[in-house]
Amino acid sequence: MNLLWVVLLPLIGTLVPLLTERFGRSFCALSVAILPAWSLALVLMYAGDIFDGQDLRQSIEWIPSMGLDLSFRLDGLSLLFLLLILGIGLLVILYARYYLSSNDSMGRFYAYLILFMTSMVGIVISNNLIQLWMFWELTSISSFLLISFWSHKSEARKGARMALTVTGAGGLALLAGLLLIGNIVDSYDLDTVLANGDLIRSHAIYPVALILVLLGAFTKSAQFPFHFWLPHAMAAPTPVSAYLHSATMVKAGIFLMARFYPVLAGTDLWFMIVSLTGLTTLLLGAYIALFKHDLKGLLAYSTISHLGLITLLLGLNSDLGAVAAIFHIINHATFKASLFMAAGIIDHESGSRDMRKLNGLWKYMPYTATLAIVAALSMAGVPLLNGFLSKEMFFAETLNQSILGSLSWIVPLLATVGAAFSVAYSLRFIHDVFFNGEPIDLPKTPKEPPRYMKVPVEILVALCLLVGIFPAYVVGDLLSVASFSVLTHGVPIHNLAIWHGFNVPLFMSLLAMVGGATIYYNRRHLFQFQSHFDEPDAKHIFEGVIQSIVKATQRITTTLENGSLQRYISFLLLFTLVMGALPLLDLTQNSGSRPQLPVDGMTLTGALLMILSAIATVIWHRKRFLALIFLSVVGLIVSLVFARFSAPDLALTQLSVEIVTVILLLLALYFLPQNTLKESSPSRLSRDLLVSGLLGCVIGTICYAMLTTPLDSISDFFIANSKTGGGGTNVVNVILVDFRGFDTLGEITVLGIAALGIFKLIAKMRIYIPISDDKGRTWSNDPHPMMLEMVSQSLLPLALLVSVYIFLRGHNVPGGGFIAGLITSVAIIQQYIAHGVKWIKPRITTNYQWMIAGGILMATSTGLGSWLFDKPFLSTWFDHFHLPWIGEFELASAMVFDLGVYFTVVGAVMLILANLGKLSTSERFDETKEND
């Protein structure tokens, strides 16, 4: 026994048509049929066990932490559905061989169809909730593909999308429901779930789970109010309708209800929801079907109605009702599939599905007409046909319920009315199409279809008759075992016979027949009456709803994401403010126990200078050059602050970075507007001021609290090990090149990347070059003042000397590669400023890109060097050497590292600045286009 193959065979079969398509249509169809047939054979092989009352199971562990196993069960219900799915599936394969035109890609069609078949098979033999859901969703996907098969047609696309959306939404609800059920019983194993019906029904979450599962079932089975997608799915090729929309996919919802009948049914809630939904759907479908001029439309609403009937039966909470439901599943599948196929033949042979044009086809295709008429009579519930039997059972069940309390007598009445309409539309199908005068404006002259196209219909119609006449022999056992899996506790006595004597249900049937005939006879009045109501087109409504949702989301998005950076930053800052400020509310006292330093005049002066300059930067930010001057004052004071509070390295770095930044800003400012207009409204200004002010308060408060709290940090280690472990007395530098050299490596990489990025930015830049300054003054005619030239070139060697000095001492006293690099760069930039690009270009031919790469490489290779000594990356080495006369000196790998830093810095800064300088020099043109 290997149930896996039952689903695996069709799955593999999905690929078959894609491979065999090229060998001809018949071969393709034949080859496609092989694997499903094999699978059907397997099922039939196992059927014996099932009829013996043995359910089959197989389980393979898959994703245990999700509760997903490959787990299969074959019981009566599965067997019934498998026979329908695989059996009708094979018939549809045959039918489609003749239905599809040579323009249609047969391979693709069959692939989708078999994929669908696989997923249906998967649903019905799943023994694991999540696996079941997995196949459930696969049916939605494959049906989407099938409905949209003729994707160039707008209605096909829309219909497919609608079906996908509705069933997809239902699928998500189902997932939630299944997960809830799984949570209640703590297992996703179907056996476990089915064994715990009482636990589930008594659980607080049961109503939610029930509703979610039912949402899944109702959407799939086109129950009111989710029925609207089904008629639009008729845009699919007719074999699809015959398969999906009569026999299989729409039955998946029914299957689900049947499958969970043991655990979910039996409560008042189930009863109310399921039976009322079923009833409404039954009536609505039957009524609307009558008015459809499209053959497939009629059949689609008829399907809705019959699905409502089955749902109603399942909702009655009666064992016999369930049996009747299952019986009707079989019956509906057979007659509806054959009707769809017949409709397809009519469409195929006459070129139309419009019943107003189709008339008197009996003359043209009597054989097909006979088949269709028999199937339609079955649909109408005429005795000796299978439809009659299940309808009788249905009537009987409507008499045994009490949905509406003392008003429950209405239900059989309504059931009869529904049945009458069913008779009416069946009559219409028969009379309007095959009789009723001559065809009108048909694109083709109708004729009988190819021989084998009729075979599937013949088989199905034969089944209708066989079941209708010998129900107990033909389906009795199957119905029992299927019902047993649904009811679990035993199947009630039911009599599958044509004749039950004169009873109320028979009377109701007769009433329905007569009523139906009457309705059809007086149809003109009814049509006229109906024409007063605008028939809502579900497609338009649905598309409209989706459109308005999309519009609404677009409104939200454009309102929120209005493309304003200022807004985004405001959000960021507000969020920061909340995050930073709220914890401070817990802080009862700002100042900690750390002794504070006394205030002195020097510091106060610095503070005053810094704050005033910062404020001046803000006040004059629209006069950019001015603001820049104030900004550099702030920078200067910041470096003095570092010097003041014992951080000479920081002071040096800040200073040199400061100058390079100022130069860079100046360079850029030349290409930017010099001044800005007043743009922000006063309210905006005050709002921004409030936000930034509050943030300042938060940061200041935290800073104060931090400064006054004692700190026990890891730093003592660095001070203790700087000399002994790192070989240098400047602890900050040793941290940079040794203890945390990895940070520094990252940092110079950042610098290098920035330079590359900037070069990239510059490379494609087309810049406007101002021919005058912001006050309209033309530029001075002295590009390279002589004194500046002279002094700058004299200072260059000095500056280089200083950078060597700063570099060499870095390890032991303030300095280091970074600062040295900046000094060198500044000295070279000074040459550029004094002499200009043209003068420099032939004199400095260094490739700065290589310099950056070489620098980083140098730093990295000192790190890699330690691998040779079997030490981790960036392990440093240093030693003291003694040379005669010269004396003792230290060599350290950290110095090579620092040299790498030096080269990277020089390379990066020069790559940026020198190329930026070249921008304007290469071509100067007038600033003609100025938007601001």
Next chain:
Amino acid sequence: MEFWIELIVSVFLVTGAVFVFIGSLGLAKLPDFYTRLHAPTKATTLGMSCLLIASVVLVSFRGGYLSLHELLITLFLLITAPVTAHMLAKTAMHHKLDIVDRTSDKELAKKARERMAP
């Protein structure tokens, strides 16, 4: 520390600071840009030199070795101050800044601006 050393250092310190201050004072109070330019260019160079000499003396005595590297700063300042002044004067002329009325030969500034002979 010896009294004399302390005295020398103190005198240099105060003198230097006074000159620095005068430079800044001149910058603040003189009537036009060109006159203002004089104050820091000159006063600060001497002021700075005095301060640096004070530092040289002090450090040399504290450390017990001759510490002359402060002189380097003086050197830098002496080299760069005139260029700075020159460049600033150029910018001032370029911007045709107001020249205080009693300046004689104001026209020369226009010639200088164009770098022509007078």
Next chain:
Amino acid sequence: MQHLPILPILIPMLAGVLMLLPPIGNSINRHRFFSVSVMIGLVIASALLLLTSHQQGTQMYVLGGWQPPFGIVLVADRLSTMMVLLTSVLSLGALLYACAGDDNDGMYFHPLFMFLVMGVNGAFLTGDIFNLFVFFEVLLIASYALLIHGGGKQKTKANVHYVILNLVGSSIFLFALGILYGTIGSLNIADMAVKVRLLDEPGQALVKAGGLLLLVVFGLKAAMLPLHFWLPRTYAAASAPVAALFAIMTKVGIYSILRVHTVIFGEDAGALASIAVPWLWPLALLTLVIGAIGVLASPSLRLTVANLVIVSVGTLLVAIAMHRESATSAALYYMIHTTLVTGALFLLADLVSKQRGKAEDRYVIARKMKRGKIIGIAFFIAALIVVGMPPLSGFVGKVLILQSAQGLDEIAWVWPIVLLAGLASLIAISRAGTTIFWRYTEDSNIDIPIAPLRVIAIVLLLSASPLLVIFGGPVTDYTNMAATQLHDTTQSVDALIPGGSE
């Protein structure tokens, strides 16, 4: 082999540097050959590292030999190695795609690409919070430079926003680091986790502020509401391989939240335990909502995908907000899935763009794609993955996350929102697909061939999804163990600082 943990950082770094130098730097073809080989090497190295760490326990790499908490350590545990491998695979895909021609639209594509990978890997591997900042900056600066690759107004504009926001973010990062160092006195994440428990009350308030500021910073990178605004336009503007690579960037933010807020502010942090959770809940859910709204509102495929990134971020944040092992495990699974598929979708969107002339990837009627079939199939598969439809990896991730919410009060929010976001994606993607592939004006005779390399790249990225499902068992086992390892702070601290957890 002892140096394995640092290879994911060093390999791309050295490769990037070498590509700036002759002889490799001299031609684009050499760049291509070199960088693809290096990237394959990186995938192998990352896989080896993952295996080593999985089998032999967390690998520590003590840089410079300075033992934690004093020096910088790399911590290659199950989580970080998984992220590194993910990065490598995604990068390989994006790189292959780029090698078909996009890399030649500007300078330095390959070096910058490598540096970005270096930054991302560094951020995943480092066990030091300041070093994390440094690697954040490495990856950011590389991403700034890559974002403008190809040129054009849109890129510049998006870049301005992206760069400035991130610079503000970096400032906030440093404020946060200042607070944390200034109160805890350490930078090693494990050491901080130990010391944070010993703080007095004022210290706790400060550290809380620092921790929450870190949430802001990571939230900005992760595109968490209300800090997500930069993402759609940025990702939509980036050239395809860059956008694909950017799919990992939001995950760096997610990862950092995961790392910092489960290790430092984990269950054992006393008064500071789970400080971010009350914030994460609403923000995560709203991110998901906003992402879903954005998905529906998007007028073009690229924007749709960008908004799908936000949806995935929201989903991941929801899982993090749950603050439990099962949720973390689910998040890790989902992270692998979503990163690779969004990467592939960005590449696909580009293929679509290139085929449809002026209409590009916008949802308007356009000429028929001459080579629509192969793109269509790939798109269909990618759509199934990203929407969370079975049988591909999306549904596993989603179900795992839904399952892990069971038993929480917030389930009433999580389930509907996650499921409805899935529905929104379904609606949007189905509209997108039907419009792009099935609505056209006329058959076009303009044939734009698709480079095989591009198809290979997309197939590479998409093929992960079925593998993730087929090998769902082992993968979830791994993520479970990774989650356990992450949440067990005592053990992870002990691994780093022997006896530290006491």
Next chain:
Amino acid sequence: MLSIAATIATTLVCLSLILNLWRLFKGPSRPDRILALDTMYINSIALIILFGIFSATTLYFEAALLIAMLGFVSTAAMCKYILRGDLIE
């Protein structure tokens, strides 16, 4: 005596810096402001020297040296900016 002298000197330098700031605010022209900034650079050298005298350390000498070197470059760059707009041409 030394500390008194140093205090006086510091006070004077601080006052100088404030005067510079005043000129910086007052302007009125850009050259005025650049001059004020340049003077500020020089005065901060003074401050650092004094600071070194106070703290009895030579660790800050390099800072002073750097200001002397780099301050000049910055001033020259600003002047060049006003004169030609383009720093490097």
Next chain:
Amino acid sequence: MKAQPRFRLFPMPAHSILLFIIWLLLNNTLAPGHLVLAAFLAITIPLLTSGLQTPQPSFRKPLLTTRYALMVVWDIIVANFEVALLVLGPSKKLAPAFIAVPLDIRHEFPITILASTVSLTPGTVSAEVSEDKQWLYVHVLHLTDKEALIALIKQRYEKPLMEIFEC
């Protein structure tokens, strides 16, 4: 126009000497190691930077140069006192002036030194050099006698400079 080094190793001998001294100054030492290093730098840095120098007449008379330097230092001191007094005094009494000093030196480097000297010394600031390098424009803080000042500049500063640079 490239500089024509007179010695291959010492393209800029004056600079080399200066660098040697400054290195020792910077390090406050005469240690042998630093002497070697200083010598090394005094050779390599000029070699590296000589390309960035425009050829200029060089110092020929060391003694004269020293004398000139000392004189300038003294003048600086004096000038500072003068300017200090002027600054402290009432600014209304100032008599600022622009003057143009005719130049005899033609080379750029000596002119630069002259202009610098003028800026550092008697109440004057070099504002501009005419394009033909024949005129030095000077702003005077307090002008009493224009001709005397011009004569002073030419006699006291320009003449020795012409001798030093032999031009």
Next chain:
Amino acid sequence: MEAVYAFCVGALTTCGFFLVLRGRTFTVVMGLTLLSYAVNLFLFASGRLTLDGAAVLGQSTVYSDPLPQALVLTAIVIGFAMTAFVVILAMRSRADQGNDHVDGTVPPPPPRATGSYRRNS
């Protein structure tokens, strides 16, 4: 002293954030620069303030915390790289979009207050 220091940090933060919120790239860059000063001072403050305690062995009796200094150094360098990039990006943005607004388009001037508008360039 600590209070003064903290006040300065707060003031710089305020000024920085305020400028960052303005609409022109160059102004934003200046804001970011101010902000980075604030950040660096703040980060520096995490090692507390020490007078006369440079972390150079043998030069002081009490050493200031060297670690934050090293961190600030890294932060300064990275900040410099970032500033450089964003400045050039601002130029590029001006070149590409024709204006220097952060959003690439100049918004219409706010209503009212129009009288006080002055074109400078």
